[in-house]
Structure formats: structure tokens, C-alpha cells
Amino acid sequence: MRKTVKDILDLKNKRKISMLTAYDYPFARMADEAGIDVVLVGDSLANVVLGLNTTTEVGMPEMLHHAKAVGRAVKHSMVAVDMPYDSVRQGIDAAVKYAEQFMNDAKCDAVKIEWFDGCLDIIRAVASNNIPVIGHVGLTPQTAEQLGGFKVQGKDADSAKRIIDQASDMEYAGCFGVVLECVPAPLAKIITTRLKIPTIGIGAGIDCDGQVLVVHDILGLFSGFRPKFVKQYANCSEIIVKAIAQYKEEVEKAQFPSEEYCYKMDESELKKL
Numbered sequence: 001m002r003k004t005v006k007d008i009l010d011l012k013n014k015r016k017i018s019m020l021t022a023y024d025y026p027f028a029r030m031a032d033e034a035g036i037d038v039v040l041v042g043d044s045l046a047n048v049v050l051g052l053n054t055t056t057e058v059g060m061p062e063m064l065h066h067a068k069a070v071g072r073a074v075k076h077s078m079v080a081v082d083m084p085y086d087s088v089r090q091g092i093d094a095a096v097k098y099a100e101q102f103m104n105d106a107k108c109d110a111v112k113i114e115w116f117d118g119c120l121d122i123i124r125a126v127a128s129n130n131i132p133v134i135g136h137v138g139l140t141p142q143t144a145e146q147l148g149g150f151k152v153q154g155k156d157a158d159s160a161k162r163i164i165d166q167a168s169d170m171e172y173a174g175c176f177g178v179v180l181e182c183v184p185a186p187l188a189k190i191i192t193t194r195l196k197i198p199t200i201g202i203g204a205g206i207d208c209d210g211q212v213l214v215v216h217d218i219l220g221l222f223s224g225f226r227p228k229f230v231k232q233y234a235n236c237s238e239i240i241v242k243a244i245a246q247y248k249e250e251v252e253k254a255q256f257p258s259e260e261y262c263y264k265m266d267e268s269e270l271k272k273l
Contacts, residue, residue, distance in 0.1 A: 003078040005132045005176050012198045017210025019200050023049050023066045027215050028073035036077050041067045043082035048216050055141045056085040067106035080110040080134055085142045092125045099126045114140040115166050120173045127174030135170030137163050139182035154183045167191045180204040203229030
């Protein structure tokens with residue numbers, strides 16, 4: 001049975017919450033088997049999986065496609081999914097419809113909505129339709145250009161106060177959790193202390209109620225820019241390239257497939273043929 005909103009809420013002040021991205025069946029299954037609390041189908045798949053430049057370029061068809069694959073794999077973790085850029089900018093009715101698609105068609109358990117002007121009305125509408133919502137403040141990739149690019153947010157008192165207010169407003173609007181991305185650790189601690197709902201940090205220090213990272217980053221599978229807050233737990237890319245190179249060499253030298261990898265045929269049947 002998958003973790004519920006109550007399960008996640010109950011973890012605040014008890015133990016840290018683990019969240020990890022997954023974009024397909026194999027990685028989602030492994031995250032689930034490892035005991036991750038929340039598997040996030042992040043719109044970061046735009047960059048990590050699809051090779052796009054920004055998360056704003058990924059839409060409902062792609063997100064729904066990947067969310068369905070993750071939904072098929074996960075048995076115990078909660079499955080959350082990012083509402084893509086366009087899905088929350090077509091009005092309240094459209095946003096609710098898209099959120100329902102994630103819940104009904106992809107079997108997700110929650111949606112995540114980044115902060116933008118007008119997001120609170122969307123959050124209230126989605127939450128009032130019994131769809132659990134996770135908020136996201138600080139560095140919000142969908143609106144990064146408006147924030148001056150991909151850099152730490154809330155370093156001065158005024159911008160820090162604004163992020164505190166945004167997180168509080170998201171809680172009041174109905175979110176059961178909020179992601180804090182790329183904010184100073186002391187600011188994340190203040191927000192975590194003030195909110196009754198869990199905070200999930202990414203580049204926000206140790207005092208958040210939980211942490212989230214991209215699975216490809218922690219496994220060394222993404223060769224692009226690696227932020228300061230990413231800890232690489234394995235260099236799987238090196239292992240995979242080595243394995244592929246070995247396969248290539250064995251094919252070229254007619255070493256694969258050897259007899260142990262081939263099917264046999266009865267000699268009498270072969271003579272008949």
C-alpha cells in the first residue's frame with residue numbers, strides 16, 4: 001500500500017522525509033524497493049531525459065506519459081508529479097482537469113505546483129477537488145528567468161521575507177508540503193519551524209523536514225551542469241560506458257554471442273530442414 005498524505009504529514013518532527021525523482025518504470029521500481037517516501041515525476045525530465053533546454057518546454061503529453069510509467073511501478077512510496085508550465089496557466093478549470101488526469105489516468109497520489117503569480121487560486125481549486133498538492137518556492141525553474149536565472153534565492157531580508165510569505169500562503173491555500181529550492185539554510189530553517197506542513201529541501205540545508213534530488217544526478221548519469229547541492233553517490237555513467245564499449249568490442253570480434261547465449265536445434269530436425 002502506498003504512503004498517504006497523513007503518512008507524510010506525520011513524519012514532520014519525527015524523522016526526515018526522502019524524496020527522489022523518477023521518470024520511468026525501472027528507476028521508479030528501484031526507488032520504491034529502496035524505501036523512498038515520495039517518488040517525484042519531475043518536469044526536470046525535460047532536461048535530464050528529453051534533452052530540452054528548459055522545463056517550460058515539457059507539456060502534459062510528456063508528463064502524463066512518464067507519470068503513467070512511474071505509477072505502474074510504485075507499490076509503497078507516494079507518487080507525486082510536477083504540474084507542467086502550460087497546465088497551470090490556462091485557468092483554474094483547465095488546471096483542475098489536468099490534475100485529475102494525473103490522479104485518474106497515471107495513478108499519482110499528489111501534484112506539485114511551483115510558485116507563480118496566481119498560483120494560490122490554482123492550488124485552492126485543485127486541493128478543494130480532493131487532489132493533494134505540494135508547493136514549491138525559492139528557485140522555481142519554470143519562472144527562473146524572472147528570478148534572474150538559476151541562482152540562490154532569498155539572500156537578502158526582503159526577498160527572504162517574500163519566500164517565507166509564499167510558503168505560508170501555500171500552506172494556507174491547502175498544500176500538505178512545500179519544496180524549498182536553492183535558499184540559504186537559515187531561511188529554510190525559519191520556514192520549516194513556522195510551517196505545520198513538511199518542507200522538502202533541495203539546496204536548502206539540513207534543517208528541512210526532508211530532501212529531494214534527481215536520481216540521475218546522485219547516480220552520475222547526467223553529464224550536464226551539476227549544482228553545488230548535488231551529492232553523487234555513484235558513477236554509473238562510467239560503468240555503463242565501459243560495459244557498452246565491451247559489448248561493441250565483442251560484437252566486432254565475433255566473440256558475442258558465444259555458444260552459451262545461442263539456442264540449439266535438434267540435429268535430426270536440422271537435417272529435415
